[in-house]
Amino acid sequence: MLIGVPKEIKDHEYRVGITPAGVRALTDAGHEVLVETRAGERIGFSDELYLAAGARIADSASEAYACPLIVKVKEPQSGEIPLLREGQVLFTYLHLAADPTLTRLLLESRIVAIAYETVSDAAGALPLLTPMSEVAGRISIQAGATALQLANGGRGVLLGGVPGVVPGKVLILGGGTVGTHAAMMALGLGADVTLMDISLPRLRYLDEVFGTRLKTRYSDAYALEELAREADLLVGSVLLPGKRAPKLISRALVKQMQPGSVLVDVAIDQGGCAETSRPTTHSSPTYIEEGVVHYCVANMPAACARSATQALTNATLPYVLAIADKGWKVALKADAGLRKGLNLHLGQVTHAGLASDLELPCISPDIALE
Numbered sequence: 001m002l003i004g005v006p007k008e009i010k011d012h013e014y015r016v017g018i019t020p021a022g023v024r025a026l027t028d029a030g031h032e033v034l035v036e037t038r039a040g041e042r043i044g045f046s047d048e049l050y051l052a053a054g055a056r057i058a059d060s061a062s063e064a065y066a067c068p069l070i071v072k073v074k075e076p077q078s079g080e081i082p083l084l085r086e087g088q089v090l091f092t093y094l095h096l097a098a099d100p101t102l103t104r105l106l107l108e109s110r111i112v113a114i115a116y117e118t119v120s121d122a123a124g125a126l127p128l129l130t131p132m133s134e135v136a137g138r139i140s141i142q143a144g145a146t147a148l149q150l151a152n153g154g155r156g157v158l159l160g161g162v163p164g165v166v167p168g169k170v171l172i173l174g175g176g177t178v179g180t181h182a183a184m185m186a187l188g189l190g191a192d193v194t195l196m197d198i199s200l201p202r203l204r205y206l207d208e209v210f211g212t213r214l215k216t217r218y219s220d221a222y223a224l225e226e227l228a229r230e231a232d233l234l235v236g237s238v239l240l241p242g243k244r245a246p247k248l249i250s251r252a253l254v255k256q257m258q259p260g261s262v263l264v265d266v267a268i269d270q271g272g273c274a275e276t277s278r279p280t281t282h283s284s285p286t287y288i289e290e291g292v293v294h295y296c297v298a299n300m301p302a303a304c305a306r307s308a309t310q311a312l313t314n315a316t317l318p319y320v321l322a323i324a325d326k327g328w329k330v331a332l333k334a335d336a337g338l339r340k341g342l343n344l345h346l347g348q349v350t351h352a353g354l355a356s357d358l359e360l361p362c363i364s365p366d367i368a369l370e
């Protein structure tokens with residue numbers, strides 16, 4: 001199969017859909033990969049490296065988009081949508097529940113859209129969201145620590161404290177992949193860390209893994225209000241797969257947070273978990289609202305795009321190989337988890353959570369694949 005890998009054009013998005021190592025695996029399996037010129041230039045994956053791995057280089061985006069299977073990183077931007085063709089398979093992050101306009105445009109383009117973030121595995125985990133959640137969770141503490149500095153609008157708290165001075169308080173809302181990796185980094189810095197989740201089994205697991213260094217608290221409105229008021233850094237990392245993030249942090253609660261405290265809303269790609277959150281970019285990552293510094297970058301892993309691209313291809317490659325080897329219909333029929341990634345099929349929504357959030361009609365993936 002011919003696989004197109006376009007250069008990403010979202011603000012400061014330097015990740016690439018497939019690494020040279022991934023290209024090598026695909027071409028060894030008999031597939032052709034067409035990588036847009038300079039797609040990996042900023043992260044040390046030159047056209048020469050891709051050529052040496054067996055790729056062909058496309059001179060333009062339209063050439064890369066002329067392939068039956070497109071593997072990329074971020075949701076199509078406005079300049080990319082006209083390049084999509086009916087019946088083409090698009091395999092990428094989409095986050096459609098947070099973006100009704102993009103959903104409508106992709107429905108009109110009549111593509112087959114498989115979203116990384118809703119592909120599941122046998123255990124119900126999200127194997128293609130996980131690697132980027134690991135990266136974003138770790139970055140969330142670095143970004144939060146930077147935003148806490150006075151020059152950036154923060155309240156001038158050093159998360160680790162110093163001898164004789166108590167550490168900063170970090171509150172993590174959602175203890176899945178992002179939350180766990182945020183906790184790891186914050187504890188590593190020596191911060192005072194509390195993590196909240198509605199899953200008691202998850203809290204038990206994290207308590208076992210981190211021991212007494214991590215405080216856990218069951219997530220309800222009462223506890224959130226109490227802890228948010230005293231947090232220096234609040235990381236929003238909740239997820240209801242495929243759905244808009246629940247707005248757990250009201251504007252009234254943000255108002256009660258300490259002036260200069262920081263909210264890193266990692267869940268912004270699903271719409272954000274605070275009423276005051278709106279997407280920002282790496283060019284202009286923060287804004288202050290109700291006295292709180294908000295960092296709401298929707299493609300955080302792009303900050304460490306080289307590591308992130310490697311982590312992403314490690315996870316996506318087996319799925320790309322399955323789609324390319326078997327054809328997308330057979331691959332989706334054979335793998336119930338991959339089928340959960342099917343969000344749109346030739347003008348119809350095929351993901352129940354997405355359909356209910358956007359109040360659109362839905363057909364089941366099984367019917368779409370008949």
Ligand SMILES: NC(=O)C1=CN([C@@H]2O[C@H](COP(=O)(O)OP(=O)(O)OC[C@H]3O[C@@H](n4cnc5c(N)ncnc54)[C@H](O)[C@@H]3O)[C@@H](O)[C@H]2O)C=CC1
Pocket residue numbers: 117129130132133136173174175176177178179196197198199202219237238239240245246248265266267268269270297298299300301
């Ligand atoms: N901004 C960015 O660049 C990136 C954003 N993300 C986003 O981060 C979010 C979290 O992703 P993951 O950690 O992989 O998800 P996950 O599914 O591993 O974890 C989510 C956790 O939220 C918990 N949760 C649900 N409702 C809750 C509530 N009311 N209170 C407390 N906890 C609650 C769940 O029990 C679960 O443990 C997602 O929206 C994901 O798309 C991930 C990577 C990059």
Ligand SMILES: CC(=O)C(=O)O
Pocket residue numbers: 093117129132133269298299300301
């Ligand atoms: C998950 C996601 O949105 C990202 O890695 O950019």
Ligand SMILES: [Mg+2]
Pocket residue numbers: 254255256257258259290291292
């Ligand atoms: Mg305030």
